[in-house]
Amino acid sequence: MALRFRLVPRSLKKQLLLSLLTSLLLVWGATAFISYKLARDEITELFNAELAQSARVVHAFVDNMLRQRALTKLWEHDKSPELFDTPILGHKYERKIAFQLRSIKDGLVLRSESAPEFALSLTRNGYSETMLDDQLWHVFSLSSENGDYVIHVGQRDDIRRQLVESIAGQQVIGFLSALPVLALVIWLIVSRTLSPVNQLKEQLASREAGYLQPLSDENLPEEMLPVVGQINALFEMLEQAFANERNFTSDASHELKTPLAGLLTQVQVAQKTQDPQVREQALQKAQQAVLRMTHMVQQLLTLARVQHHAAGIDKQPVDVNHSVIAVISDMDHVAHEKNIEIELQGENGIAIDANPQLIQILLRNLLDNAIKYSPAGSRVKVSFRRRNKQCWLSVEDSGPGVADGDYQRITQRFYRCLETANTVEGSGLGLSIAQRIVALHAADISFAKSQLGGLKALLKLDLAGLPDERETSLTVGTGRVYGLKKHQKAKSG
Amino acid sequence: MRLLLVEDDTILGDGLKAGLAMEGYAVDWLTDGAQADEALKLNKYDLIVLDLNLPRMDGMSVLKAMRKRKDSTPVLLLTARDGVSERVAGLDSGADDYVAKPFDLAEICARLRALARRHDGRNMPILEHKGVSLDPAAHQVSYQGKPVELSQKEFEILNFLMSHIGQVTSRPRLEETLYAWGSEVESNAVEVHIHHLRKKLDTNLIRTIRGVGYIIDEN
Numbered sequence: 001m002a003l004r005f006r007l008v009p010r011s012l013k014k015q016l017l018l019s020l021l022t023s024l025l026l027v028w029g030a031t032a033f034i035s036y037k038l039a040r041d042e043i044t045e046l047f048n049a050e051l052a053q054s055a056r057v058v059h060a061f062v063d064n065m066l067r068q069r070a071l072t073k074l075w076e077h078d079k080s081p082e083l084f085d086t087p088i089l090g091h092k093y094e095r096k097i098a099f100q101l102r103s104i105k106d107g108l109v110l111r112s113e114s115a116p117e118f119a120l121s122l123t124r125n126g127y128s129e130t131m132l133d134d135q136l137w138h139v140f141s142l143s144s145e146n147g148d149y150v151i152h153v154g155q156r157d158d159i160r161r162q163l164v165e166s167i168a169g170q171q172v173i174g175f176l177s178a179l180p181v182l183a184l185v186i187w188l189i190v191s192r193t194l195s196p197v198n199q200l201k202e203q204l205a206s207r208e209a210g211y212l213q214p215l216s217d218e219n220l221p222e223e224m225l226p227v228v229g230q231i232n233a234l235f236e237m238l239e240q241a242f243a244n245e246r247n248f249t250s251d252a253s254h255e256l257k258t259p260l261a262g263l264l265t266q267v268q269v270a271q272k273t274q275d276p277q278v279r280e281q282a283l284q285k286a287q288q289a290v291l292r293m294t295h296m297v298q299q300l301l302t303l304a305r306v307q308h309h310a311a312g313i314d315k316q317p318v319d320v321n322h323s324v325i326a327v328i329s330d331m332d333h334v335a336h337e338k339n340i341e342i343e344l345q346g347e348n349g350i351a352i353d354a355n356p357q358l359i360q361i362l363l364r365n366l367l368d369n370a371i372k373y374s375p376a377g378s379r380v381k382v383s384f385r386r387r388n389k390q391c392w393l394s395v396e397d398s399g400p401g402v403a404d405g406d407y408q409r410i411t412q413r414f415y416r417c418l419e420t421a422n423t424v425e426g427s428g429l430g431l432s433i434a435q436r437i438v439a440l441h442a443a444d445i446s447f448a449k450s451q452l453g454g455l456k457a458l459l460k461l462d463l464a465g466l467p468d469e470r471e472t473s474l475t476v477g478t479g480r481v482y483g484l485k486k487h488q489k490a491k492s493g
Numbered sequence: 494m495r496l497l498l499v500e501d502d503t504i505l506g507d508g509l510k511a512g513l514a515m516e517g518y519a520v521d522w523l524t525d526g527a528q529a530d531e532a533l534k535l536n537k538y539d540l541i542v543l544d545l546n547l548p549r550m551d552g553m554s555v556l557k558a559m560r561k562r563k564d565s566t567p568v569l570l571l572t573a574r575d576g577v578s579e580r581v582a583g584l585d586s587g588a589d590d591y592v593a594k595p596f597d598l599a600e601i602c603a604r605l606r607a608l609a610r611r612h613d614g615r616n617m618p619i620l621e622h623k624g625v626s627l628d629p630a631a632h633q634v635s636y637q638g639k640p641v642e643l644s645q646k647e648f649e650i651l652n653f654l655m656s657h658i659g660q661v662t663s664r665p666r667l668e669e670t671l672y673a674w675g676s677e678v679e680s681n682a683v684e685v686h687i688h689h690l691r692k693k694l695d696t697n698l699i700r701t702i703r704g705v706g707y708i709i710d711e712n
Binding site: 259292349 | 507595597676
């Protein structure tokens with residue numbers, strides 16, 4: 001049953017019609033049944049009253065005849081009972097009533113044509129039911145004052161029932177014939193009421209998959225406005241996501257095409273030239289282009305990966321000190337090449353609630369940027385500390401920094417500062433990746449001017465519920481605050 | 494021919510400069526739009542290769558500014574975007590042609606030759622005059638049906654004069670077409686090249702107009 005419900009999509013209209021009609025039918029049926037019963041009882045009573053009434057009329061008549069001796073004459077004249085025939089029918093139910101006049105001494109004196117020859121009842125007065133020849137009779141009996149004779153007025157049960165049924169049945173038929181009309185009316189009302197739903201359905205069905213214009217809420221009932229509102233909000237979100245995706249693809253192709261053109265041109269120069277020195281230079285440049293593109297592709301893939309990361313990432317307590325040291329030792333050779341000193345300042349034993357791999361990518365991108373933009377022989381500073389229930393981690397460089405108006409833009413994809421665009425090799429994706437990872441952690445990143453002169457990136461990450469003591473004891477140092485300085489040897493020359 | 498290359502990507506710019514220099518162009522390479530705008534105000538170029546995505550002043554603005562100054566130097570745009578809108582906007586802003594990145598060096602060179610040709614009002618790819626035939630694409634010159642060996646500079650001078658038949662060209666103008674910024678110009682270099690050309694071809698082909706310059710006469 002449950003399976004069937006799942007397979008067949010539930011139609012609101014069908015459901016509404018079905019439940020309305022079923023309940024209508026039930027209530028209707030019960031009402032019809034009760035009123036049929038009531039009508040039957042009332043009609044039976046009416047018939048009984050009629051029997052009594054008829055008996056009294058006959059009684060008055062017979063009494064009168066007896067007083068005039070007419071009747072005595074009658075049955076003296078002929079001992080066989082007189083048939084009281086009614087050749088012309090005044091009413092269709094007229095013959096349904098039979099009567100007998102029985103003398104106590106002489107038996108049946110007078111009867112109607114429809115009455116049997118046997119006594120209709122043994123009761124002398126009042127209402128009774130008698131079985132005669134397999135026929136049930138309803139009889140009202142009335143005896144004369146002196147008790148000489150009895151009048152029975154009776155009605156055959158089958159005839160009475162036929163009448164009762166036909167009268168009460170009329171009512172039910174009335175009920176039943178109204179039902180389809182009512183059903184039609186209900187169907188019309190339901191259809192009309194649900195037409196906005198249909199209208200919405202058609203609006204949605206006629207759409208192309210990529211068409212994300214908001215739905216019109218014209219003529220929609222109040223109850224449906226929130227639904228349409230939500231759908232439109234979703235459309236807007238999707239539209240934005242699609243636009244983002246389109247821009248990403250377009251930006252990516254743009255950013256890859258220029259280095260590709262450079263690579264191709266350098267290779268062609270190398271092929272064409274006769275000068276070995278020019279060829280050597282061109283090949284070197286081609287190699288540079290390949291390295292740059294490799295970096296770009298890697299960053300693009302990382303960005304694509306973090307961008308398509310489902311909102312729920314696996315988080316665990318991550319020791320900040322541990323991660324920072326791992327990233328610094330990873331980037332050490334890059335800093336060494338530029339003779340840049342990396343200064344680390346932080347508290348021990350701070351654990352954040354984060355994904356360890358993503359945090360490493362985040363820190364590497366920030367540090368990579370800091371090293372890239374700092375001039376040779378300068379300083380880069382990484383510091384972190386506990387602040388309320390967060391860990392504040394900052395990466396500062398001695399580079400040219402960012403113009404005041406540009407802080408908002410530096411996390412945009414492929415955005416590269418004018419001043420450094422030519423001098424620093426970068427993909428323009430590092431901070432976009434960083435920002436995405438920050439968003440995945442529901443953390444915060446902000447940029448400001450560093451005291452070292454360059455850019456300061458400040459991360460605010462949530463602390464893990466309980467810092468893992470065992471893990472922190474593995475990290476360098478036991479002091480609460482310590483500094484780690486990496487003095488690089490100046491390049492000889 | 495003197496050519497201005499504006500491209501901010503160092504590797505591509507370097508490759509293009511080397512590749513175009515091999516074709517005999519005197520290439521000035523700039524990496525930002527504002528510099529290019531200044532350079533165009535001060536110098537006369539025969540051709541311009543212009544990237545659209547430039548720092549400080551984008552390629553489109555550089556292009557519009559030079560067309561506003563009635564500078565009709567042929568411009569070849571470099572675009573990296575997929576959409577046609579940028580190309581349409583570029584052409585409508587006065588560019589003569591465009592190539593999409595990544596491109597083939599040979600294609601750039603062919604398009605530049607076509608631009609130069611159209612700018613000089615010619616359709617025929619080969620210049621012919623008084624028995625001298627010059628093929629800019631193949632870098633070949635023949636005189637009365639026989640191939641003639643010319644040095645790069647000699648070829649450039651002959652190419653320029655044959656593209657401007659009947660017009661006097663000053664010595665500084667010829668020097669401009671021969672030397673990019675930073676290359677050393679010997680004081681009598683042009684005279685030496687003209688002398689060689691006269692020896693290798695018809696002595697009367699190039700006429701000197703004292704104090705003014707050089708001319709190849711129409712008849």
